[in-house]
């Protein structure tokens with residue numbers, strides 16, 4: 001079973017939206033598992049402190065290396081081969097290619113940062129891979145980890161229905177997806193492109209490819225570069 005372990009200060013945020021829909025059904029069917037562990041269980045002292053002021057001064061608080069390492073070590077199986085991600089706006093951008101790799105493996109361990117960040121030494125010492133879901137700042141890694149898990153879980157065998165491979169989706173061929181239409185044939189004075197009603201599958205495939213290329217050029221020229 002593909003298994004996800006999340007280290008967070010807010011375990012109540014899980015499974016959250018992943019408990020419904022496609023991922024929720026798959027969770028209930030045992031296709032994947034989710035364990036959310038509270039970093040604070042490894043906190044220090046009467047107040048279970050997990051963070052402290054940054055060395056060198058400055059704003060915010062930093063999650064302590066010793067606390068996070070002990071939470072991580074307690075979460076790991078002896079021969080745990082799962083990649084260890086740290087959600088962070090500083091990370092490498094998450095891509096569909098990385099999502100494919102992750103979903104093809106045994107699962108993931110995801111550390112959700114909060115505050116200003118986590119002590120750099122635990123990133124090095126425990127081999128954490130920093131991953132960002134985009135160039136904007138969230139208040140913590142929890143929502144980013146839900147995004148990452150959703151992207152992975154939908155690719156697990158038996159999760160998606162007929163559209164299973166997802167190979168026609170945006171990014172799978174390096175292009176954005178072409179536009180879709182369905183009934184009614186006329187809606188508020190707008191029709192469906194004639195070619196889609198022609199029954200000529202070769203022409204339809206060509207039209208879709210052109211549309212994909214046009215949309216990618218207009219919206220995401222970086223994908224073509």
Ligand code: ADE
Pocket residue numbers: 087088089113131132133134135136137138139140141144
């Ligand atoms: N934590 C805060 N912002 C984030 C982002 N953009 N991606 C991943 N984790 C984050």
